[in-house]
Amino acid sequence: MAEYEIRALRAEDRERVRAILIERWTALQIVNHGQLYQADELPGFVAVQHGEIRGLLTYSIEAGQCEVVSLDSLAEGQGIGTALLTAVEEPARAAGCRRVWLITTNDNLHALGFYQKRGFVLVAVHRDALAVSRRLKPSISFIGIGGIPLRDEIELERTL
Numbered sequence: 562m563a564e565y566e567i568r569a570l571r572a573e574d575r576e577r578v579r580a581i582l583i584e585r586w587t588a589l590q591i592v593n594h595g596q597l598y599q600a601d602e603l604p605g606f607v608a609v610q611h612g613e614i615r616g617l618l619t620y621s622i623e624a625g626q627c628e629v630v631s632l633d634s635l636a637e638g639q640g641i642g643t644a645l646l647t648a649v650e651e652p653a654r655a656a657g658c659r660r661v662w663l664i665t666t667n668d669n670l671h672a673l674g675f676y677q678k679r680g681f682v683l684v685a686v687h688r689d690a691l692a693v694s695r696r697l698k699p700s701i702s703f704i705g706i707g708g709i710p711l712r713d714e715i716e717l718e719r720t721l
């Protein structure tokens with residue numbers, strides 16, 4: 562297994578982080594549950610392999626809850642996504658959060674399986690939530706992964 566280090570995001574990572582966010586999310590802004598996040602300004606964790614960022618998680622702690630705003634692995638199947646999800650528990654616990662939660666979209670069948678295998682449970686399906694998201698970020702596609710209509714948000718959580 563290739564070795565990598567998981568560490569908190571640093572100021573000097575920001576330029577690379579911006580490039581990753583634009584590549585993976587088409588913009589620095591991410592809209593979840595009707596809230597627009599300036600993702601490049603959020604705290605986060607990175608997976609660093611051979612000096613390169615190979616995974617990025619950003620999060621937001623608000624009202625005693627820790628939301629994973631984005632999670633991207635640039636080297637899948639090596640444990641990076643899992644390790645980043647584990648890492649975010651530390652700041653969440655330190656802030657007194659009772660849960661780590663996140664939103665994924667109805668087309669992301671891989672992520673739905675991935676999260677559930679890591680102890681996340683489905684909390685809610687927010688039907689047509691993407692219609693609200695598109696008002697804040699009109700570039701959001703109408704067609705998602707594998708040609709599935711991109712429509713709903715699915716909320717998952719792992720209690721701490």
Ligand SMILES: CC(C)(COP(=O)(O)OP(=O)(O)OC[C@H]1O[C@@H](n2cnc3c(N)ncnc32)[C@H](O)[C@@H]1OP(=O)(O)O)[C@@H](O)C(=O)NCCC(=O)NCCS
Binds near residue numbers: 562636639669674675
């Ligand atoms: C979802 C995502 C973050 C997972 O990241 P990842 O780095 O591939 O995650 P992991 O490597 O920890 O786990 C993926 C699989 O690899 C397997 N794996 C982990 N380490 C492994 C190893 N050393 N050898 C072989 N397989 C391994 C895991 O068992 C896992 O399979 P499983 O889910 O069937 O149990 C990644 O696919 C991704 O970036 N997707 C696109 C963006 C996205 O959808 N983000 C989430 C929605 S917001």
